Amino acid sequence: MSESVLLNPNSRPQLLGRLAEATDWDLAVVGGGATGLGVALDAAARGYSVVLLESHDFAGGTSSRSTKLLHGGVRYLAQGNVALVREALHERSTVLANAPHLASRLSFIMPSYAWWQTPFYGIGLKLYDLLAGQAGLGPTRFLDRRGTLAALPRLQPQGLSGGVQYWDGQFDDARLALALARTAVREGALLLNYCPVTELRHENGRVTGLRCRDAIGGQSYEVRARCVVNATGVWVDGVRQMDGDAQGKTVTPMVAPSQGVHVVVDRDFLPGDHALLVPKTADGRVLFAVPWLGKLVLGTTDTPRRDLPREPQPLRSELDFILGEAARYLVRPPTPADVRSIWVGLRPLVRPVGDDSDTGSLSREHTVLQASSGLVTVTGGKWTTYRAMAEDVLARCVASGLLPRRPAGVSATLRLVGAPAPQAPAGPGLAALPGQHLYGVEAATLAQLPGAGEELAPGMTEAMVRFAARNEYALTVEDVLARRSRYLFLDAELAGRVAPRVARILEEETGVNPQLAAFQALAQSYRLWPA
Known part of the structure; x- marks a missing residue:
């Protein structure tokens, strides 16, 4: 057992003490979202020494604001990108196998309101099944009108001729990120949230490490590393510019961000365990209505942005679009008064880079770039x-001589913290109300903590707050109610009401200011409808 496994995530001084040691790391990862955590886990599992630093909370940005779908990408199949779809379908099965408590399969229904839609979409989805092969989650079926309405009883019946049923996956994105973080620690990595990188270190024009600052205590630290990976999502250009500043040049931005808005309403607008997918709305976009943790998620939009706010806000036009399209397909149209929460995520869309960097565009979806400094x-x-992205990143690091070669593929069968045994019965899935099943085998530990029988909200207990503080790096009310529990995303008003009790428990556990007032303002913004 490595030393880091013994470190209590709640013991921040202990974690910072290890960071302060005069140690040269193999790999320093900047960014604690899905990509950075995936890189850290894959590297640690191969035996590299790894430190990961996150400026805010793990999955605090885009990685907690997804549509909650594990999917191969039906729209990429329509574009002819078969290789990308095949890779994503393979990785979908890997996540379902390695974190079955946080991911489950989900049935989707595509309704047909024109005679040609069922055969057209059905043939494409049969190809989707074929590409999945043994990793398929269930066969595509053609439905008649009666079968479609049986699956989606609150679907608009007027003009409906039938539909197509196919299978994909869904997951709890923020809790999966935490599972990646904790599994990386189990494999020997050191991870710190609320520790922004303030500067990159250079020697003879090469990146040799970084400088970071503990956002809680204010102390700065020097970190030396053979390889530094910038995995900060939509914010990668800021870190790239740190590198450029040391060389006296301005880098060309590589990210053109867009935002996706999601609206949450009660489940009775579309009861049952099937999701609705409209592949082409009135303006050519896709509409999802996905059952998730007892609620219904409606989305999404794709709106370009020029700025990169930590808390992006929806445009009135985006919200009107989502509710307007939902009204076309649901018997009871949701109104602004029905909205329980609104969340917005920024997507890092990549554009060509015109500087002197060596760019490796590994797929239409993600890009790995190495600067002349080695960053x-x-x-x-x-x-x-x-996980595939992490393997591509480490392959680049090895090919460039930044890291010694180690056997790859270790993470493909690495079960994440909390994962039940492979033969264990399947849980209720991610469409069900939140509860102890999201903790997998750690539910037994949860049951032993104080407050296990004291419910703060449906499926959320005082013990879960203590578990978040003791085992999941939680320091603030937002950490708990946005990402360890998902109530900010499910019901922002309810999250605001339980916040004072969460704050009291957190402060008792950590001794750190839990930022209650900031969270209550945030929760209010998740219910506001723009003028």
């Missing part, structure tokens, strides 16, 4: 393929 940057991609 390795990865961005783009999607949650489903986080």
Whole structure:
């Protein structure tokens, strides 16, 4: 057992003490979202010494604001990108196998309101099944009108001729990120949230490490590393510019961000365990209505942005679009008064880089770039393929001589913290209400903590707050109610009401200011409808 496994995530001084040691790391990862955590886990599992630093909380940005789908990408199949779809379908099965408590299969229904839609979409989805092969989650079926309405009883019946049923996956994105983080620690990595990188270290024009600052205590630290990976998502250009500043040049931005908005309403707008997918809305976009943790998630949009706010806000036009399209397909149209929560995620769309960097565009989805200084940057991609992205990043590091060669593929069968045994019965799935099943085998530990029988919200107990503080790096109310529990995303008003009790428990556990007032303001913003 490595030393880091013995470190209590709640013992921040102990973690910072290890960071302060005069140690040369093999790999320093900047960014604690899906991509950075995937890189850290894959590297640690191969035996590299790894430190990961996150400026805010793990999965605090894009990685907790996805549509919650593990999918191969039906739309990429329509574009002819078969290789990308095949890779994503393979990785989908890997996540389902390695974290069955946090990911489950989900049935989707595509309704047909024109005679040609069922055969057209059905043939494409049969090809989707063929590409999945043994990793398929269930066969595509053609449905008549009666079968479609049986699956989606609140679907608009007028003009409906039938539909197509196919299978994909869904997951709890933020909790999967935490499982990646904790599994990386189990494999020997050191991870710290609330520890922003303030500077990159250079010697003779090469990156040799970084400088970071503990956002809680204010102390700065020097970190030496053979290889530094910039995995900060939509914010990668900021770190790239740190590298450019040391060389006296301005880097060309490689990210053109867009935002996706999601609206949450009660499940009775579309009861049952099937998701609705409209592949082409009135303006050519895709509409999802996905059952998730007892609620219904409606989305999403794809709106370009020029700025990179930590908390992006929806446009009125985006919200009107989502509710307007939902009204076309649901018997009871949701209104702004029905909305329980609104969340917005920024997507890092990659554009060509025109500087002197050596660019390796590994797929249409993600890009790995190595600067002349040796700084390795990865961005783009999607949650489903986080592990494949990590392998591509480490392959680049090895090929460049930044890391010694070690056997790859270790993470493909590495079960994450909390994962039940392979033969264990399947849980209720991610469409069900939140509860202890999301903790997998750690539910037994949870049951032993104080407050295990004291419910703060449906499926959330005082013990879960203590578990978050003791085992999951939680320091603030937002950490708990946005990412360890998902109530900010499920019901922002309820999250605001339980926040004071969460704050009291957190402060008792950590001794750190839990930032209650900041969270209550945030929770209010998740319910506001723009003028």
